[in-house]
Amino acid sequence: MSCYGMSFASRITTFPRAIDPARGQDVAQSLNGPLAALVAGVAGSSNHLARLAQIEGDWLTTLADQQPEDVLDALCMPPQGDPAFALRQAKRRVALLTGLADLGGVWPTMQVTAALSRFADMALDHGARHIIAAEIARGKLPSQDQTAGYVILAMGKMGAGELNYSSDIDLICLFDETQHAPEDFTEVRAALIRVTKKLMQMIGAQTADGYVFRTDLRLRPDPSTTPVCIAMDAAERYYESLGRTWERSAYIKARACAGDIPAGEAFLKRMRPFIWRRHLDFAAIRDVQDMMHRIRDHKGLSGPIDPTGHDVKLGRGGIREIEFFAQTRQLIAGGRDGTLRDKTTLGALESLARAGQIPAKIATALTGHYTALRDIEHRIQMLEDAQTHCVPRNPDSLERLSALCGHDTTAAFLDALGKRLAAVHAICMPQQVEEETAPKSEFETDSQTLQITAAWPNLPAFRSPRAEALFHQLAPGILSRLAGAADPHAALAHFDSFLRGLPAGVQVFSLFEARPALQDLLVEICATAPALARYLGRNASVFDAVLDREFFAELPGLTQMTTALDAVLAEATDYEQKLDATRRWQKEVRFRIGVHLLRGIAGGRTVERAYSDLAQCCIAALLPIVIRDQSRRHGAPPGAGAVVLAMGKLGSAEMTATSDLDLIMLYDAPSDAMSDGTHPLGAAQYYARLTKRLITALSAQMAEGQLYEVDMRLRPSGRQGPVATSLAGFQRYQAEEAWTWEHLALTRARPVAGPDAVQQAVERAVTDIVTIPGDAQKIRNDTADMRRRLMQAHRPGSVWQLKQGPGRLLDIDLFLQAGCLLSHASSVQIGDLTGNGWLTQQEATSIAEARTLMSTLQAVGRVALDDGFAPDRAGPSLIELVLAQTGFATIDALRDALERHFIKVSGIISDRLA
Structure with missing residues (x-):
């Protein structure tokens, strides 16, 4: 049921327990009804909200009968009078409104964060315009435009509309230098640096009236050497030449929030190639993860999960793990799929699931965990309006937090939180959990395995310490997967071939760490197709293709391929780049075709x-x-x-x-x-x-x-x-x-x-x-002579040699070509040759069945083994695939069928060419 049109009081559904009931009743004494009960519970557990309710008591009495959305609309209108005071007063009221709406169940979590973000947008825009107007009036800024091309980019949670209750705001301040005369650049730059400093003072300074928002400008390019406001051109040059992965990650959420919004949006549009790279440097993903680990180590947040004192943002199983989980997958696949570029965390999870990048149940689970952890984060900050994300250790504060979170006891709260953090960590950091908990199998420790793995540190793939460290984390999971293959040691040998083909390891190991599902695919290939495993060692970049949402969909036809290649070539600027781009694209599609065949998604004729x-x-x-x-x-x-x-x-x-x-x-x-x-x-x-x-x-x-x-x-x-x-x-x-x-x-x-x-x-x-029409007898004699010479030159040594020999593929092709000439057909298709009388229906069926069977075996053999299929060179997994593709129960049955086909087809051909 929609709540639109209902008053604040009528929409209250939850009433937090008051740890200090007397204080709560005292704060709520001027109120009545559900709002009084809500304020009494809230003020009895939250010192910060109790103070706000006392300061804004008169305003609070008007809240019960109003729609909360209308109240927010009024608070987000640019205020009259002194901005420094007016914005602080409005912020107190927004904080009280959102706190009560949150704790009273009036608004869901993300509506609360959106309300805080919306108010921050207004505060920055109003403050910036006020200061710019003053600079222009003083003749210090040569511009007639009310924004002077000045724009503020909201980064992080504010950019995504996800501000937390006591959040600081991460900002980048820029100006569009093209809106000013070149000779005014220095003066404009100096003036807008002043504007930025004054604005940060107006918004961030703590006064007797409080503060509006704490601000942080350190996400700008090279903050140690650049001013607080820089020209867009300078920023773009920095990102083109020096931009790092964590900055690409940060720009996922970037949004023009104040000032010259169109100029800011144009800048972000120009930034898309920097943020969303079609061929991502997967090793760079590791940089972001390393940074997260360094932050944890620096703040002492590593180690086992202990809910008491735990940082629900940066600690294990916390908010940042979910954000990192979503953002890395956006960076990996967003260059290819524009639908994944959602700025919000929940929107990103939903789009990743919709695109098949993560299972839907994972997206659902993380969505629930994320909103629950954001609720806890808000309640931690509501205690004292402190910029903290840590569960308090102080028993009194811990009891107040438990009450705000709706638990009867601190023990129940800590137990629920601990389970939630562990669940998030298991989903977002499975490699760590696997490494911490998985015992070594017999396969990992037997002599044959150890002999192969002992040589790995000397391979080129492990030349760098970073690659070696990455693989050390991956190895237990990969070996465990290999142990599950039908022939583990054969799969390990083929994985060894893959590793030996890698010229370097950091890139692909980082990709495997970011996308564990690719480890499963590689092990599957190693168990089934050693030739494809070796190909991957030489062309590991084709793993990029698996990130495409269409990878396992029906193979594209010629028209779709043409469209895709045209788009790739349009991005290449010179002749050699176009040749290399074609090669890169072709290898990805070729790999996709091979995987479709090996997984039984496509049959032999489709693959041909x-x-x-x-x-x-x-x-x-x-x-x-x-x-x-x-x-x-x-x-x-x-x-x-x-x-x-x-x-x-x-x-x-x-x-x-x-x-x-x-x-x-x-x-x-x-x-x-x-x-x-x-x-x-x-x-x-x-x-x-x-x-x-x-x-x-x-x-x-x-x-x-x-x-x-x-x-x-x-x-x-x-x-x-x-x-x-x-x-x-x-x-x-x-x-x-x-x-x-x-x-x-x-x-x-x-x-x-x-x-x-x-x-x-x-x-x-x-x-x-x-x-x-030609000389029919000459065609027949010449074809028969060619056939005879081919049979003498290439005598098949095995039933599995399908190309040369009586009744085999080349023999069939030669026969069909002769039939085309002799019957004046325009095609060598068996159906056409049946229709014009060259073949009877029974003969056509026999040849078609034989050719389809042999073509399927040849297609699988060329992908899996480089040449033809042979059981003595195929592992159990490949044999299982071949039997599934051909419809036979055993290899012996397949062999017998081939021999029967050879005899029958050879007889048909001999009779016709006699």
């Missing part, structure tokens, strides 16, 4: 399509980039442009994790055409150079590695032919000179990059070549 879409997307994105780079010197491409024709597995969209690219470059331009640059080239030379540049862009080893190996031997005349061929020359060659095997290869060809019109022309040309 995804790997093929990924390659096509990269080629299509890089071709125009390469063209633009070449055009700077040699001009735009002559003629209609060039097209990349995909052959082989990319052409048929059947790529695996280790496939290279078989490509042909075709261009449509007259032979005498010239480019129009400062150094013009003829068409043949221009496109030959463009082709070589594209191959380099795809295959060169750069800082982010290589995209693909490229093979262009399927072009006309093979290695002896030009690397780029004109479309007319290509058509002429295929019609007059090409061998049968070249026409067979063309049955899988498709254009994947280049101008649409040229792609359509190439597609028509390829279709014409493969569908125009």
Whole structure:
């Protein structure tokens, strides 16, 4: 039921117990009804609120019949008269209103914090405008604007609208120097420094009337050397060059709260790349955590949880742990997902859960703990208006706090608090809890494990003391996870391979510490896919991709991939950055595809399509980039442009994790055409150079590695032919000179990059070549001869060698390509070849079943083992995955099915090509 429109008194639901009933009754004697009972209980336990109620007794008598929201609205209006006095009086009343609304159950916790924050906004804005107007009137500030471009950023709890009851306010004061003439800069800067100092005195000084807010300006850039107010340009340069992780974390909550709000919001918008980095330095997360530990050590807050005297903000299981839990996950994933950038702690927890970054039950639990701890924090501060977060040790104060918190005894209060702190610590710092409580397993201490782990300190990953210290904390949890694998020692060996591939460890170890779930994924990969574990050792940055909320969603198609890569490339500023950005992105998507296959989220055919879409997307994105780079010197491409024709597995969209690219470059331009640059080239030379540049862009080893190996031997005349061929020359060659095997290869060809019109022309040309009737007997004889030579050159030594041999993948591909030429079909798809009579329905079913089974095994083998699947090289987890993907109960049953498929399919092919 909504309480809107109801009076303060009618909304009171809780009445704290008075430790000093006589004092409580004395303070409340002029009141009546529920408000009198509330004030009596509150004043009987809170010295601070008792004093406020006495000072503001007349005002308090008017509160009962008013709506509390209306009262707050009036208090947050800029006051008349002397700001120093008026703001202090208003602050007393806001403190009394929010204290009673909090303890009386009139407002929930976060409405109380929002009310305090709202009043702080008004106080700062009113004070700043008053002082600026005085400076302008005195001729000390050359500005006609009432804010003079001056803005105050609220940081920390005030920025999030979460001020606690006796909180200080963390502020950064800036001015927009672009609003002033350059020659006035020095004068403006000096004046606004004066404004800031006067404002802090007005707001923070303790007088006979009290104070408004304690203020803290130490979050500004380099506070030991910079003035209290600095220009925005200077601040931006500092953050670009020297900004640290804790400052990025602080800016999550930053909000323009007073002065020139639009200028402040524009500044914060410019700060987004500093705060929200797509590729975060995970080691920097450790810096923030180290800082928290140093604060604890400095203040003596480490060690076991003892509720008496415990700091509910900074101590173990306290408010800061929940805030750190949320903020680190925001920093980690917020660069990729803008929905995670909520300034409030509870909003951050909710958005993290909604995005799948944390379990919903964790968000719910921490939300409850957070609001409860904030309630306790408020009540601690209500005792004496002290800026403290520590549970008192003094028995009288402790009893008063217990009463304000609604407990009948201090023992009950301390017991409940201790359990809550322990629960928070277990959720937010599980690594510490695990390290403190977990005994070593037999697996961790046996000789085989010790022999492997003893060599780790000498690996490059442990070269720095920091990396070694980080891993020392992680090791018990990782070894415990490895012990749970189906074959723990095999999983450990593969984890060892991962570690040996790491050039350095701080980054990835820090990530594992921040996201323990990634340890589970790595152990799963080590137990299932040693090749992928080694790949991760060389490319640990791909773990970034797991932070994306879409990582385990359905794999993207070509259109989605294109959109995503375009967004990545838009952020890169030069040619080399774009090549490296493409490599970084491709590795992340490739890793995602592999994990989907290993987890059974996607099947073999889906994965083949995804790997093929990924390659096509990269080629299509890089071709125009390469063209633009070449055009700077040699001009735009002559003629209609060039097209990349995909052959082989990319052409048929059947790529695996280790496939290279078989490509042909075709261009449509007259032979005498010239480019129009400062150094013009003829068409043949221009496109030959463009082709070589594209191959380099795809295959060169750069800082982010290589995209693909490229093979262009399927072009006309093979290695002896030009690397780029004109479309007319290509058509002429295929019609007059090409061998049968070249026409067979063309049955899988498709254009994947280049101008649409040229792609359509190439597609028509390829279709014409493969569908125009040829010498059927010659095609049949040549294909049979090729098959015979392949069988002689590659005799499979095992049933698990699926590529070469009778009835295996290459045999099926060759047969389907021959069928395409012989039946004049435009596709090598089995369904098309059935429809035109080349295959019977029964034959098509047999071949399709065999090919699907083999393709699935090959796809898994290429991800998990670099080459084909074989039970003797696969651990129990991989065998279990293979059986799940193929639908067989045992390896023996799978083996028998393969042998039956080989015999049946080989017989069909032999009969047709005879």
